[in-house]
Amino acid sequence: MTDANPLLAPWTTPFGLPPFDQVLPAHFEAAFDAAMREHRAELDAIATNAQEPTFDNTIAAFDRAGRSLLRIDLLFYNLCASETSPDLQAVQRRMAVPLAAHESAVFMHEALFRRVLALHEKRHQLGLTPEQARLLERLHLRFVRAGALLRGQAKQRYTEVTQRLAELTTAFGQNVLHDEANWSLVLRDEADLAGLPAFVRDAARNAAVERKVDGPYAITLARSSIMPFLTFSERRDLREEAWRAWTSRGEHAGEHDNRALVAEILALRHEQAKLHGCATYADYALVDRMAREPAAVNRLLNDVWSRAKPVVERERAQLVATQNALGGQGPIEAWDWRYWAEKVRVQQYAIDDAEVKPYFALDAMVAAAFDCATRLFGIRFTPRPDLRLYHPDVKAYEVQDAQGAQVGLFLHDNFARPTKRSGAWMSSYRKQARNGGTALPIIVNNNNFAKGSPTLLSFDDVRTLFHEFGHGLHGLLSDVTYHQLSGTAVLRDFVELPSQLFEHWMSEPDVLRPHARHVETGQPIPDELIERLQKARRFGQGYETVRYTASAIVDMAAHSHPDPASIKDWPAFEAQVLRERGLPDATGIMHRMVHFQHLFSGDSYAAGYYVYLWAEVLDADAYGAFKEAGDPFAPDVAQRLKRCIYSSGNSVEPGQAFEAFRGRPPVLDPLFEKKGLAEPA
DSSP: OOTTOTTTSOOOSGGGOOOTTTOOTHHHHHHHHHHHHHHHHHHHHHHTOSSOOOIIIIIIHHHHTTHHHHHHHHHHHHHHHHSOOHHHHHHHHHHHHHHHHHHHHHHTOHHHHHHHHHHHHTGGGSOOOHHHHHHHHHHHHHHHHTTTTOOHHHHHHHHHHHHHHHHHHHHHHHHHHHHHHTOEEEEOSTTTTTTOOHHHHHHHHHHHHHHTOSSSEEEESSHHHHHHHHHHOOOHHHHHHHHHHHHTTTOSSSTTOOHHHHHHHHHHHHHHHHHTTOSSHHHHHHTTSSSOSHHHHHHHHHHHHHHHHHHHHHHHHHHHHHHHHTTOOSOOOTTTHHHHHHHHHHHHHOOOHHHHGGGOBHHHHHHHHHHHHHHHHOOEEEEOTTSOOSSTTOEEEEEEOTTSOEEEEEEEEEEOOTTSOSSOEEEEEEOOBOTTSOBOOEEEEEEEEOOOTTOBOOHHHHHHHHHHHHHHHHHHTOOOSOGGGOTTOSOHHHHTHHHHHHGGGGGOHHHHHHHOBOTTTOOBOOHHHHHHHHHHTTTTHHHHHHHHHHHHHHHHHHHTOSOGGGOSOHHHHHHHHHHHHTOOTTTOOSOOGGGOHHHHSSSTTTTOTTHHHHHHHHHHHHHHHHHHHTOTTOHHHHHHHIIIIISOTTSSOHHHHHHHHHSSOOOSHHHHHHHTOOSOO
């Protein structure tokens, strides 16, 4: 379908937004084919240039190439994640191999790589700026890691592996979405609703309408639906049913079973690593991370694990004592932990989500995040309800700096729906760059909050909102020349620094007082409630840290395995690793392998789930700069933060970027203090 294909025509919409209202799933395949042909022609022209290779005619030209393909690609994958359909999923499956094949053809283009290699070999004699030198280094490494140095049969096999992995990871993500979209727990009467506060009932009522279930209330597998249910429901039998549905996503026999996909993905990744001469996939993946090698990751995980386990056992003792005091029966199981933890929080810290959430209306917390960005970085967000977007729930904001100059466009997509994958993430419809003409960023934040009237957030939900907005600011504030160094295109264990760092502001009293107002009375959150929230902040850190670290340990164990093809049952392998590590009873883990989309819906976090912890070391230390200044909005610190971290993209090596901001390398102590893990076991 090339006639009148809106994807191939100029996008004359405001801000150059995609023409969402004109695009159909049927448009994508023809558009991809045309854009890939155009990209190959651009690369061939660079490769066959009769002039000697220079930075401008080869490296900068490569960075400028493929712009049409990129804009279609960004639109396609954003829609697949945020507003999919059976037709779009079918296109996604059909295009997985052709797009992977195109990627391989780009980075195995021998004539093009010869020019890149020639420049890389004499890079120190070229008189490049630091940003140009960084782009050349990154581009050379990207070619090498994509197999450009391979020859003959190895090169052919590498292409086959990458194409098959594209198929498998696409199927994996679609299988998880299928299980999430097709399960709901219908609540029919007051007995089913026992213990659920008004905001949970309200969200469940909206979910029942949206899902068109045969009943007045529904709990779904959106995190913002199931976690409050596990926290408040007095029906232990229903909590167990919901927990088992949540933890078994991707593990049901039939066409949506991910177990065989996990096995094949891990075997192919191992083969991919061996073709590069690496012992394991973890060795291959960590070459391009700050950690550099599995040993560095394992040292961090082991240290945190040894500190968190005794903390979670102390937390369990608190749960058991409270259970006994309130006449609870039986051992605490995984589906009970959050329920009894909430009782402890109320009893010992006087923190009750039912009391807290009315102060955290979604719109007010969005305003708080925007206010922090204004106070730190001088940017302002103006609603643009006139813009046509891909779903009625999405809101658009024009972003301008203090002088009124346009910075970019920000889209906020906050609610869960069956057509949207679970979790929370930032993405872009256009990335900032200046090479080939100024491109201002179009950034989107996706959350999966349960819609209410109004939508009320837990303290954890507010943290998620600020976390993703931190990623959004990383994309919006990008100030680089080259597309491949733009925004969040940084090393994976650095990319979570801007997001996790921004979380710190959500709990600052100076932020909460003006924005956290009771939805019914309009009264600001009391100082004594802020104080209680701050005191309760560390409660549950053992539980959450163990669950996260356990998932990171499983990730490293799987991707460090010397012979993944020999493992016939990966869920059993996962259980064995956790048993040998001494996973405390009933805590569970953050993500089981069968639905671990960070690892298996792509490869960005494969052998890399540890990065949140690595970045938390950085963010805890980085926020110390504001503490030392005595002001969470200290202008000089904020200016340095913007310049060194939020605006530099991948134009600076991340370790150097951190040191430029902090004045020294990072230290671990602030992380352990923040989590209450100061003393190892």
